[in-house]
Amino acid sequence: MTRVYRYVVPYVIILATINFHTHIRAVSSVVALGANLLCSRVPSLTPRQRRICTRAPDAMVALSEGSSTGLRECRHQFRHQRWNCSLAGSGTFSHVVLVGSREAAYVYAVTSAGVAYSVTAACARGNISTCGCDDRKRGRYSASGWKWGGCSADINYGIKLARKFMDAREVEGDARALMNLHNNNAGRRAVRSTLSTECKCHGVSGSCTMKTCWKTLPPFTNIGKLLLQKYKKAKPVIVHKSRRRSPPYLKLRRTKRRVRRPGKSHLVYLQKSPNYCEMNPSTGSLGTVARRCNRTSRGADGCDLLCCGRGYNTQQYTRKWQCNCKFYWCCYVQCHTCQEDTEEYTCK
Known part of the structure; x- marks a missing residue:
């Protein structure tokens, strides 16, 4: 039995090696094919x-x-x-x-x-x-x-x-x-x-x-x-x-x-x-038409500079959000609704 295994084991290893490399080549071909397909679908590539x-x-x-x-x-x-x-x-x-x-x-x-x-x-x-x-x-x-x-x-x-x-x-x-x-x-x-x-x-x-x-x-x-x-x-x-x-x-x-x-x-x-x-x-x-600007700023985001001297529109709206939230045991959270009147400025 020992002599038989001395010859069979290398044969099995050779077969395994052949199968392994064949598998790798097959996987490599699939990967290459997938890469080509992937890269062909990416827009704007040279x-x-x-x-x-x-x-x-x-x-x-x-x-x-x-x-x-x-x-x-x-x-x-x-x-x-x-x-x-x-x-x-x-x-x-x-x-x-x-x-x-x-x-x-x-x-x-x-x-x-x-x-x-x-x-x-x-x-x-x-x-x-x-x-x-x-x-x-x-x-x-x-x-x-x-x-x-x-x-x-x-x-x-x-x-x-x-x-x-x-x-x-x-x-x-x-x-x-x-x-x-x-x-x-x-x-x-x-x-x-x-x-x-x-x-x-x-x-x-x-x-x-x-x-x-x-x-x-x-x-x-x-x-x-x-x-x-x-x-x-x-x-x-x-x-x-x-x-x-x-x-x-x-x-x-x-x-x-x-x-x-x-x-x-x-x-x-x-x-x-x-x-x-x-x-x-x-x-x-x-352009800067309809861009938001800061009426009080003298910097680049100020309405004077950002709107290029064309002036700006003022829109008033009410902002609402959840506030003063409190956790009650067990198990819910209760919040108040806060709101404020604010203005938004956009370039003409």
């Missing part, structure tokens, strides 16, 4: 983006969430401005229909930052099969004596995938494409620059005799605020073509030096911004 989707379908959720995160942050940062991040394009990955202005620079930077941020966070959560935590420094000690550990954000992978995916839209090679690529990169650099170090103490009764630290992502609104500061200091640029150097690149406009490039972290723009007072789909302006 051919290069579709290929990236097919190779890494499990990353598409993070890519989509990142783009949406960037646009939400844009709307939050500009909610009181004449341009409130109104976009004429539709779909998560659609091109932004804006002239090459400061506003376009911010949109491209913040969406690229959102994608890098979301991919990095998804890696740390284990949602993408090809990445995880950044373990390059794990086990090393800092000059202060604490030890690198935990799950550091793999920002390098997040930026790499975001660059491949977001930059794949810019295939024309013209001035606008160069501008978009520059702002995409500035957005990703903003994510890297805002990484923070988080630590955990170890020791008896919280004595912190040993400390383990790792790199972590900040709240995304911190990145949105940083990019808003860069938006206010955005640099005007033009395309510079040189016989000695190819391809063409962007250089600063109105500079005393002959050729001076903008910094990699700067936002850049090609055209002056419109006033965004009136609707103009060609510039991405929806």
Whole structure:
């Protein structure tokens, strides 16, 4: 019996191995077919983006969430401005229909930052099969004596995938494409620059005799605020073509030096911004008609500035809500109904 098993067992293993690899190939074919089907149904993808989707379908959720995160942050940062991040394009990955202005620079930077941020966070959560935590420094000690550990954000992978995916839209090679690529990169650099170090103490009764630290992502609104500061200091640029150097690149406009490039972290723009007072789909302006404004504010959200001098309408209404709620044992809650007369102001 022993001799029989010596020959039968390898045979069974070989059959199992063959069946296993056959199963893997079959599963891989199904996965590939599913990825192709999935990616073919995602609207507004360029051919290069579709290929990236097919190779890494499990990353598409993070890519989509990142783009949406960037646009939400844009709307939050500009909610009181004449341009409130109104976009004429539709779909998560659609091109932004804006002239090459400061506003376009911010949109491209913040969406690229959102994608890098979301991919990095998804890696740390284990949602993408090809990445995880950044373990390059794990086990090393800092000059202060604490030890690198935990799950550091793999920002390098997040930026790499975001660059491949977001930059794949810019295939024309013209001035606008160069501008978009520059702002995409500035957005990703903003994510890297805002990484923070988080630590955990170890020791008896919280004595912190040993400390383990790792790199972590900040709240995304911190990145949105940083990019808003860069938006206010955005640099005007033009395309510079040189016989000695190819391809063409962007250089600063109105500079005393002959050729001076903008910094990699700067936002850049090609055209002056419109006033965004009136609707103009060609510039991405929806105007400010019917926008809510603050009658007492002297800032950008004030009726004078937001309504562009056209005046505003006043609407009176009564607001009601549940108040003075009290819990009674057992088991119900009783509330009063409160109300107040208020006014709402909208631009003419």
